[in-house]
Amino acid sequence: GAGVSQSPSNKVTEKGKDVELRCDPISGHTALYWYRQSLGQGLEFLIYFQGNSAPDKSGLPSDRFSAERTGGSVSTLTIQRTQQEDSAVYLCASSLTRAEQYFGPGTRLTVT
Amino acid sequence: RKEVEQDPGPFNVPEGATVAFNCTYSNSASQSFFWYRQDCRKEPKLLMSVYSSGNEDGRFTAQLNRASQYISLLIRDSKLSDSATYLCVVNPGGYNKLIFGAGTRLAVHP
Numbered sequence: 448g449a450g451v452s453q454s455p456s457n458k459v460t461e462k463g464k465d466v467e468l469r470c471d472p473i474s475g476h477t478a479l480y481w482y483r484q485s486l487g488q489g490l491e492f493l494i495y496f497q498g499n500s501a502p503d504k505s506g507l508p509s510d511r512f513s514a515e516r517t518g519g520s521v522s523t524l525t526i527q528r529t530q531q532e533d534s535a536v537y538l539c540a541s542s543l544t545r546a547e548q549y550f551g552p553g554t555r556l557t558v559t
Numbered sequence: 560r561k562e563v564e565q566d567p568g569p570f571n572v573p574e575g576a577t578v579a580f581n582c583t584y585s586n587s588a589s590q591s592f593f594w595y596r597q598d599c600r601k602e603p604k605l606l607m608s609v610y611s612s613g614n615e616d617g618r619f620t621a622q623l624n625r626a627s628q629y630i631s632l633l634i635r636d637s638k639l640s641d642s643a644t645y646l647c648v649v650n651p652g653g654y655n656k657l658i659f660g661a662g663t664r665l666a667v668h669p
Contacts, residue, residue: 480656489563489646489661490603503656538602548657550602 449473451551453539459557460529468524468554472541479522480548481514485535493537496522529558560585565647565660572667576637580663582630582647592623594632595646597662603646606632637667 452471460466472479481493492506496516504514511530516522526533536555540548565582572578584592592609607614609621609630620633630647647660 482659487661490657490659492656492658495656547605550604552602 451539451541451549453537453551453554455554456552457555457557459559462531462558463528465525465527466529466556468526468537468556470522470524470539470541470551472520472522472539473543473549474520476541476543476549477519478542478548479516480540480542481522481524482538482540483535484538484553490538493524526556529556531558534558561660562586562651562658563647563649563660565663567661567663569664569666572637572665574637574639574667574669576667577633577635578637578665579634580632580645580647580665582632582660584628584630584647584649584658586649586651586658587625587628588652589628589649590652591650592630593648593650593657594619594621594630595648595659597644597646599643603659606645634665637665639667639669641665642667 454469479496482490484490494514495503498519499516511527514524534557536553538550538553540550542548563584570578594606595603596606597603607616609623611623613622618635622631644662644664646662649658
């Protein structure tokens with residue numbers, strides 16, 4: 448079946464612009480996660496959704512970052528007034544069970 | 560101190576070699592443990608879960624020592640296709656938030 452999909456796959460934006468990243472989880476997966484991976488770094492947790500609510504958004508780096516999920520499915524991560532340090536690969540994962548998370552291919556964001 | 564620490568490598572080994580990766584975690588209350596594999600410019604994929612009694616999946620063996628807060632992965636008879644970054648991953652408990660180590664890079668050469 449279809450896996451987790453993310454769009455766009457690559458995004459180049461100018462410093463100060465807003466960007467929106469999209470994640471389509473595996474159908475029926477109630478949990479959805481956003482992570483960020485900077486060059487040479489491990490994955491950094493950003494936010495977790497259970498259904499449409501976000502019980503843990505502790506990993507969002509600043510108030511320029513926000514995320515929402517609608518219909519218990521698609522999620523968007525929005526970064527306002529992008530900065531160069533926001534450049535990274537943004538990965539989305541979904542899960543049904545408590546243990547195994549399935550990752551999407553990521554969105555590579557470059558802020559110039 | 561990082562929550563999950565790994566030797567970054569790289570480990571350069573010939574085909575057929577046995578290689579071991581180590582990982583330590585700081586939260587003694589952590590509940591579940593995993594090894595993920597990440598190929599260059601690809602998403603991470605679950606390699607195997609790690610159980611207290613140790614577990615094996617073909618050429619791969621994972622061990623957990625809760626007292627030492629230490630996790631290991633052993634790869635026997637390395638293949639060229641094993642070349643990747645291996646991520647040590649810990650679930651600190653509660654729901655399903657995962658904490659990732661920075662990864663250990665493995666390069667298997669002919």
